[in-house]
Amino acid sequence: MNTHPFPALVISIAVFCSVSVLAKPYLPDNQDAALLVVPELAVKSATLEDIRTLVDKAQRPSGTIDGFSLADALIQPHLTAASAPEALYLWARIQQHQHDFRGAELTLRRLLEQQPDDASALLLLASVQTIQGKFGQARQSCLQLIGRSSMLTASGCALDNSFQQAKTRENRVQIYSELQDIAARYPSQQQEESAWIMQILAGMALALDRPEEALAHLSLPADSQRPISYLSLWADAQLAQDNPQAVLTTLADIVSRSGATDDNLLLKLALAEQMTGAFQHWQVRCLNRITLREQRQDTSHAGLLAHYYLLLGDRPDRALFWAKINWQQNRLLSDRQLLLHAEQAFNQQA
Numbered sequence: 593m594n595t596h597p598f599p600a601l602v603i604s605i606a607v608f609c610s611v612s613v614l615a616k617p618y619l620p621d622n623q624d625a626a627l628l629v630v631p632e633l634a635v636k637s638a639t640l641e642d643i644r645t646l647v648d649k650a651q652r653p654s655g656t657i658d659g660f661s662l663a664d665a666l667i668q669p670h671l672t673a674a675s676a677p678e679a680l681y682l683w684a685r686i687q688q689h690q691h692d693f694r695g696a697e698l699t700l701r702r703l704l705e706q707q708p709d710d711a712s713a714l715l716l717l718a719s720v721q722t723i724q725g726k727f728g729q730a731r732q733s734c735l736q737l738i739g740r741s742s743m744l745t746a747s748g749c750a751l752d753n754s755f756q757q758a759k760t761r762e763n764r765v766q767i768y769s770e771l772q773d774i775a776a777r778y779p780s781q782q783q784e785e786s787a788w789i790m791q792i793l794a795g796m797a798l799a800l801d802r803p804e805e806a807l808a809h810l811s812l813p814a815d816s817q818r819p820i821s822y823l824s825l826w827a828d829a830q831l832a833q834d835n836p837q838a839v840l841t842t843l844a845d846i847v848s849r850s851g852a853t854d855d856n857l858l859l860k861l862a863l864a865e866q867m868t869g870a871f872q873h874w875q876v877r878c879l880n881r882i883t884l885r886e887q888r889q890d891t892s893h894a895g896l897l898a899h900y901y902l903l904l905g906d907r908p909d910r911a912l913f914w915a916k917i918n919w920q921q922n923r924l925l926s927d928r929q930l931l932l933h934a935e936q937a938f939n940q941q942a
């Protein structure tokens with residue numbers, strides 16, 4: 593069975609940025625980064641292991657500034673008609689980060705033609721299919737994990753898929769309870785898998801308005817070694833429990849030590865700051881980021897823009913505008929709830 597590990601924290605390959613030769617420019621996605629230059633020598637010499645290291649690290653706040661953009665540049669020479677499965681897997685992860693979910697799906701199908709038993713590719717395929725609202729196809733991808741991955745991974749994939757499309761709260765509660773039972777029955781021996789299932793359970797708990805349970809699932813320390821997605825869930829749970837100071841204390845320290853500020857973490861800090869009535873440092877930084885996204889008409893961050901205008905910007909009309917755009921691209925339960933809340937806020941204003 594050919595599989596890739598769950599994303600893990602590993603060392604950086606920032607050395608590639610320091611090679612002094614004629615170079616290829618790219619525009620970082622993050623305003624904290626200037627226009628960076630990718631040396632041609634680095635592009636030609638970067639191995640797939642180097643790129644995997646960069647992609648894994650880019651998912652954490654301690655990652656290289658705009659690591660996914662750098663990885664995008666470095667992987668291009670490896671994308672040929674005869675691309676290796678590892679190259680296709682990494683490219684799909686980059687495409688997913690860029691919100692090119694359809695592109696990631698097509699890339700993963702190419703990979704699975706070569707390696708039908710690749711469990712990590714099947715899991716990632718199910719994820720990008722679910723995001724697109726292709727729930728039936730995603731379920732089939734999850735079912736193919738049976739016998740190719742652990743029972744916990746296959747079950748987590750299938751039940752998360754069911755949770756995202758569940759029509760009633762009662763159904764979601766039942767699915768959440770079922771996954772809790774399976775997680776207790778089949779505890780993971782791998783830290784990456786364990787952290788992954790923690791995030792699924794925490795996300796379900798938050799969707800059910802159970803922030804205390806969400807924090808109980810997120811049992812690993814909230815530090816720079818955790819993925820940004822983990823820290824974002826942790827912050828949401830803390831804010832839902834009216835504990836903004838924990839968010840300010842923990843995330844501010846993490847962000848100050850990182851090379852760049854992730855949009856989602858910046859929004860959590862701004863929300864926490866607003867709740868405490870503290871000096872508006874993070875709120876100003878968040879507004880600057882939002883202004884940049886709007887100037888670029890950055891539809892890949894439509895969800896972020898909708899959340900900002902709904903929770904901080906006091907512009908229900910802009911929140912609804914961006915929530916509708918977000919819904920065209922992302923069909924998860926959280927996206928559906930965002931659109932509903934934006935519609936309610938807009939109607940109340942009218």
